Structure formats: C-alpha cells, structure tokens
Amino acid sequence: xxxxxxxxxxxxxxxxxxxxxxxxxxxxxxxxxxxxxxxxxxxxxxxxxxxxxxxxxxxxxxxxxxxxxxxxxxxxxxxxxxxxxxxxxxxxx
Numbered sequence: 425x426x427x428x429x430x431x432x433x434x435x436x437x438x439x440x441x442x443x444x445x446x447x448x449x450x451x452x453x454x455x456x457x458x459x460x461x462x463x464x465x466x467x468x469x470x471x472x473x474x475x476x477x478x479x480x481x482x483x484x485x486x487x488x489x490x491x492x493x494x495x496x497x498x499x500x501x502x503x504x505x506x507x508x509x510x511x512x513x514x515x516x517x
Contacts, residue, residue: 425453433463433472441466446473448483 429447436445454476466472477483481492488495 425449425456426458429457429474430460430463433466436472441471443471446475448475448477448486451476451478 429449432445432447436442457474463472467474475483475486477486481495484490484495485492490498
C-alpha cells in the first residue's frame with residue numbers, strides 16, 4: 425500500500441501538485457501506513473490527500489461531490505428515466 429501511494433504521489437509531483445490529487449484507501453489500512461516524509465508533509469500542507477473510507481459509497485461521495493442522499497436520488501431519477509424508455513419501447517413493438 426505504501427509504495428502505491430508514494431508512486432502515485434511521485435507522478436503527481438512530476439505533473440505538478442495541484443492540491444486536488446490524492447488517494448482513497450480502506451480505513452483498516454491507515455494504521456499500517458509508513459509513508460516517506462515528503463508525502464506526509466504534502467498531506468499536512470494540503471497539497472496531497474489520503475482519504476480513508478469504510479464503504480465504497482464514501483468514495484463515490486468524494487468523486488461526485490454529492491452526499492449519499494442526493495446521489496441516491498440522482499440514481500433513482502436516472503433509473504426511472506430508463507424504465508420509462510423501456511416501457512415506451514415495449515409499447516411500440
């Protein structure tokens with residue numbers, strides 16, 4: 425886990441740290457992290473982020489910038505749209 429985070433951090437540094445880059449890891453792994461000092465400093469400075477999550481839904485909230493209730497509503501709305509299209513298609517055939 426450490427070398428994957430550090431490897432991604434190195435790539436971000438080569439491209440230029442923007443403050444928006446980071447990684448998502450399972451919360452159980454946080455206690456086992458042994459990261460280089462430059463990674464730790466970048467996290468402390470807010471230039472790189474390490475998000476620990478307990479459920480994949482938390483990652484989706486981060487990536488989509490939506491809380492879970494809004495995300496659920498958006499998913500249900502999209503599914504209802506597809507159901508409507510499928511019903512209309514069945515009527516035509």
